[in-house]
Amino acid sequence: MTKKDLLGAFETLTPDRETKKKMLLALEEKASKPAARRLPFWGGAVVVAVAFLLLWIVVPKGDWFVPKAGTEMVQSPEALQEEADVVSAPRADATSAPTESEEETKMGATPASAEEPAEKQTITNEYAEGEFWIMEIEGVEDLDALIYLIPEDAVLIGSGDTFLKYKVGEEIWEIKIEDGLTRLIKPLDE
Amino acid sequence: MNIEEIYLRHVDTIYRLCHMYLKNPDDAQDATQSTFEKLLVRKEPFESTEHEKAWLIVCASNLCKNMLKHWYRSKRTDVEEMAVLPAKETPHDETLALLYELDEESRRLVYLVYYEGYRITEVAKMDGVNESTLRSRLARAREHLKLALEEDEE
Numbered sequence: 618m619t620k621k622d623l624l625g626a627f628e629t630l631t632p633d634r635e636t637k638k639k640m641l642l643a644l645e646e647k648a649s650k651p652a653a654r655r656l657p658f659w660g661g662a663v664v665v666a667v668a669f670l671l672l673w674i675v676v677p678k679g680d681w682f683v684p685k686a687g688t689e690m691v692q693s694p695e696a697l698q699e700e701a702d703v704v705s706a707p708r709a710d711a712t713s714a715p716t717e718s719e720e721e722t723k724m725g726a727t728p729a730s731a732e733e734p735a736e737k738q739t740i741t742n743e744y745a746e747g748e749f750w751i752m753e754i755e756g757v758e759d760l761d762a763l764i765y766l767i768p769e770d771a772v773l774i775g776s777g778d779t780f781l782k783y784k785v786g787e788e789i790w791e792i793k794i795e796d797g798l799t800r801l802i803k804p805l806d807e
Numbered sequence: 808m809n810i811e812e813i814y815l816r817h818v819d820t821i822y823r824l825c826h827m828y829l830k831n832p833d834d835a836q837d838a839t840q841s842t843f844e845k846l847l848v849r850k851e852p853f854e855s856t857e858h859e860k861a862w863l864i865v866c867a868s869n870l871c872k873n874m875l876k877h878w879y880r881s882k883r884t885d886v887e888e889m890a891v892l893p894a895k896e897t898p899h900d901e902t903l904a905l906l907y908e909l910d911e912e913s914r915r916l917v918y919l920v921y922y923e924g925y926r927i928t929e930v931a932k933m934d935g936v937n938e939s940t941l942r943s944r945l946a947r948a949r950e951h952l953k954l955a956l957e958e959d960e961e
Contacts, residue, residue: 630823632839637822640836645811647847
């Protein structure tokens with residue numbers, strides 16, 4: 618093979634006029650269009666993150682988790698503790714009161730409608746004093762826990778750190794702590 | 808920077824170079840177009856026409872290498888299937904057939920040295936490759952082509 622053969626071979630590869638024109642037209646068309654905006658690198662990461670989030674929300678597990686996570690973020694530790702108390706109370710009732718069906722417990726039986734007092738509370742003394750009947754109770758940590766002593770139709774008309782005042786029909790009932798002793802004071806039955 | 812002028816100045820060189828790499832007129836057209844499209848987004852001016860040409864050659868070479876990689880992945884065909892494919896438009900030439908037996912880097916080197924008239928040192932500088940590597944590559948290519956050429960690439 619000579620150099621002439623080689624050059625001749627390369628020459629056969631030269632594009633014809635039509636091909637060159639076609640390529641030039643395509644190039645001019647491309648040049649006339651605005652350059653395509655490419656997504657920056659971090660843009661891709663954002664798209665992936667959003668897609669992941671959507672998927673997390675859409676799939677059942679994510680759907681279950683996201684609202685709960687939101688609630689947990691809003692509630693304070695104290696509120697969570699209160700919630701735990703409310704949840705655990707009916708269970709305690711269910712075990713301590715065998716006559717109450719599980720269904721009733723599920724329907725929202727609370728200590729207010731419970732028939733029995735909590736274990737620690739004991740009525741140590743009951744007596745009449747003037748026109749009032751007084752019950753002395755020990756082991757009371759929370760006045761609200763004594764609500765089982767109040768009739769269901771009672772209406773709370775006053776409350777404080779050391780007292781709760783109810784209106785029962787025409788009567789006024791009061792639970793209060795005095796000198797470290799908890800008393801339920803109600804009008805003496807005639 | 809007038810794209811049309813640059814295009815008309817270098818289109819033949821770039822197209823032949825792409826053909827050397829891709830062995831196919833359609834792919835060579837695509838690669839040539841892509842090379843000049845790269846030129847559209849280039850903002851820095853060229854120092855000279857030679858700089859312009861060298862930039863286009865390097866750009867086209869890189870594009871062709873990428874296309875070959877892509878081609879390998881996407882267009883692998885069974886030998887049996889190839890038998891029924893229509894003949895390519897590539898001009899049938901014994902010399903070209905011999906050239907195409909060389910590896911793509913050697914084909915490119917032979918083209919740049921013998922047709923475009925580049926010196927080995929210039930190609931080495933353009934590609935950032937050792938001169939001696941290119942010399943031995945060219946010697947092997949010449950051996951394959953049984954090329955009776957004088958040592959005029961110095």
